[in-house]
Amino acid sequence: MRKIKILLGVTLIGAVLLVYFNYPKLNLISGYASKNMASNVYVAGRNAEDVQFVDHDMPLIKLAGSSVSEQEQTASANVFGLMTRTASYKEGLGAVLTNKDFSEHAFDKVPNRKIENDTLPFPYGNNGLVDTLLPNVDYDQIEVAFNNALNNPEEKTRTLLVVYKDQIIGERYIAGFTKDTPILGWSMTKSVLATLYGILQHQGKIDINAKAPIDEWKNDDRNTITINNLLRMQSGLAWDEDYFKISDVTKMLFLDADMTLAQRKNNLIAPPGQVWNYSSGTSNLLSGILRDHFNDHQSYLDFPYASLIDRIGMHSMLIETDLLGNYVGSSYAWATTRDWAKFGLLYLHNGNWNGDQLFSKDWVEYITTPTKNSDGKYGGHFWLNAGGRFPDIPTSVYSANGFQGQRVFIIPSKDMVVVRTGLEEQTDEQFNMLLSEILMAIP
Structure with a gap:
């Protein structure tokens, strides 16, 4: 029984030390997961589940669970319930990780864009492709x-x-x-x-x-x-x-x-x-x-x-x-x-x-x-x-x-x-x- 108690004590101390030394990393893991999720969903129009199970299937990042709020246009992530981070999306500016001082983008200005419809094919326009086969291409x-x-x-x-x-x-x-x-x-x-x-x-x-x-x-x-x-x-x-x-x-x-x-x-x-x-x-x-x-x-x-x-x-x-x-x-x-x-x-x-x-x-x-x-x-x-x-x-x-x-x-x-x-x-x-x-x- 004494050996079991010692083993449990050593295991507990090891677990505490593991959490202690790695806890700061959770901030980065959750930060990456929430930011990447928000950008992929709101900028790229990707499926959140696909991002979670494919894009985030990488060392450490896969430990984070992510969720999105379409209404608020945010994504949040944490590691086993610890160190939740949230990223907020704003059209024209993309997604940004928030903090205790900023719960969303901290300013109102967005870039002015000049996007015109065109009739030219790629690359000088976006109206389709030239479909001619080039004779010297295999x-x-x-x-x-x-x-x-x-x-x-x-x-x-x-x-x-x-x-x-x-x-x-x-x-x-x-x-x-x-x-x-x-x-x-x-x-x-x-x-x-x-x-x-x-x-x-x-x-x-x-x-x-x-x-x-x-x-x-x-x-x-x-x-x-x-x-x-x-x-x-x-x-x-x-x-x-x-x-x-x-x-x-x-x-x-x-x-x-x-x-x-x-x-x-x-x-x-x-x-x-x-x-x-x-x-x-x-x-x-x-x-x-x-x-x-x-x-x-x-x-x-x-x-x-x-x-x-x-x-x-x-x-x-x-x-x-x-x-x-x-x-x-x-x-x-x-x-x-x-x-x-x-x-x-x-x-x-x-x-x-x-x-x-x-x-x-x-x-x-x-x-x-x-x-x-x-x-x-x-x-x-x-x-x-x-x-x-x-x-x-x-x-x-x-x-x-x-x-x-x-x-x-x-x-x-x-x-x-x-x-x-x-x-x-x-x-x-x-x-x-x-x-x-x-x-x-x-x-």
């Missing part, structure tokens, strides 16, 4: 590539689209997804954010080589950090981008009301320009700098849509904000697969959209120039193949990358854009195989 080979990507359940590819010479030559969606389903780009949003800087540079309204305009840095060793350093993830500021523990990035995304401050507060660990350190906090810091560029908040909210998104007809795109109305430029842009392809095509055409020059060719050269100490894999908020991480595709290929294998690949030498979205990160070998099989269809 459509059977395209079919092979698509079958290999979408018929393997372990890869969890959800949508795949290939555009060649401005024409869709392959497009497929799994059940539950269509050409009209918005997809969360996760960190592909970083490339969208950077593009806004390219547009301002082209307009002569910003100099990316100028010092970052942050008052609290002016009198300390951070005063030499430039916008260029931030765009290249070379600020030298401390940052921990670890999604599997309580870290800088998880605290920012699931606890902070103002996500532009997380990186702004950190100190230097290296001189600016010397260390490459991937940081979602840096992207949201850039979103805050962009906000301060405008005289009023409405102008900031309108700028991404007027200057880029609606300007090229990506009308499905929505960039969600934090509680204080800052665009979450690190992570939260949604768009249909076709509209993500339009973003890639804008770069394929060096910033020119059907005669409208949004940014210069020099900007494309800038974002595709390898950043020092990134091993040729990173440019200016875009990922590169300059270091040959994909050995069977051209080194000129570059891409917008996001969590769980969201990708927009721009392939200049083949006049091609490939969009892949899914629920599972792919290895370099898997992406190399996918792209090489697609490229085999073009002599």
